[in-house]
Amino acid sequence: xxxxxxxxxxxxxxxxxxxxxxxxxxxxxxxxxxxxxxxxxxxxxxxxxxxxxxxxxxxxxxxxxxxxxxxxxxxxxxxxxxxxxxxxxxxxxxxxxxxxxxxxxxxxxxxxxxxxxxxxxxxxxxxxxxxxxxxxxxxxxxxxxxxxxxxxxxxxxxxxxxxxxxxxxxxxxxxxxxxxxxxxxxxxxxxxxxxxxxxxxxxxxxxxxxx
Numbered sequence: 409x410x411x412x413x414x415x416x417x418x419x420x421x422x423x424x425x426x427x428x429x430x431x432x433x434x435x436x437x438x439x440x441x442x443x444x445x446x447x448x449x450x451x452x453x454x455x456x457x458x459x460x461x462x463x464x465x466x467x468x469x470x471x472x473x474x475x476x477x478x479x480x481x482x483x484x485x486x487x488x489x490x491x492x493x494x495x496x497x498x499x500x501x502x503x504x505x506x507x508x509x510x511x512x513x514x515x516x517x518x519x520x521x522x523x524x525x526x527x528x529x530x531x532x533x534x535x536x537x538x539x540x541x542x543x544x545x546x547x548x549x550x551x552x553x554x555x556x557x558x559x560x561x562x563x564x565x566x567x568x569x570x571x572x573x574x575x576x577x578x579x580x581x582x583x584x585x586x587x588x589x590x591x592x593x594x595x596x597x598x599x600x601x602x603x604x605x606x607x608x609x610x611x612x613x614x615x616x617x618x619x
Contacts, residue, residue: 415454419462420444426454430498434522446617483608488512492553492604493539494614495531501572504528504581506535508542509614511553518542525578530585532559533568535614537588540597555604555612563601566592 416433418424421440427433430447437443444462448454457465488511495506505521518538521531536559539552554560562569568585572578604612611617 414447414449415451416445416447417454417458417465418443418445419458424458426451426458431503434498434503438522483605486511486553486604486609487551487602489549490551490553490602491517491539491543492612492614493532493535494555494612494616495528495535496616497526497528497531501525501527501578504531505616506531506538507614507616508535508539511613514613520584523578523581525572525575526581527570527572529556529558529562530568530570530572530581532556533562533570534584534588536560536563536601537591540599540601541591541595543599544595544597549598551600551602553602553604553612555606557603560601560603563592 413428414430416427416430418427418433418436421436421443423436425436427436428451433445437445446457446462446465448457490511491508492511493506493508495504497504503522503524504526505519505523507519508517509515510517520534520538532554533556536552536554540563543550543552566589568589570585574582606612
């Protein structure tokens, strides 16, 4: 099945505008402090957003419309004494990056990439392990939110169970995977890793905005 095209709005970057692929968008925001951008499913939505205000789109939550008040009550509110992690990959494999943010303020706590040849699952796995090491170093009792059941499972098994083959292009990424797996085997931690409930709370705060 062909991948559905997305359109990327750059409100603030090297050259603001609407781009029809992630690589061109990335070129405008990479190295640009305070870049403002978001992905949209069609050109008309992107055009409307570009002519509007970034703040009106940056915090929009998806997936809540179909929930009843009772269902929302079931999930409650997120625990803001936490960090949220997420990854994004343009292609599978493709250019991948991951980050961890303060769940409440969305302040970036750590960020890695972009890596030229990775997958979203690898990024999600590395983001969680990075978060565990980050919180242990800080002696913090905060929890970690991830929206990836696959990555959470890999972390619990202490193994990045990717089918991606090691190549010259991704050897740096595989070195990070090995380092993460070794950290999990050598370190104990009490940090709860909790599934972010997207349909109740919207996109995870660490989301890169490419959906």
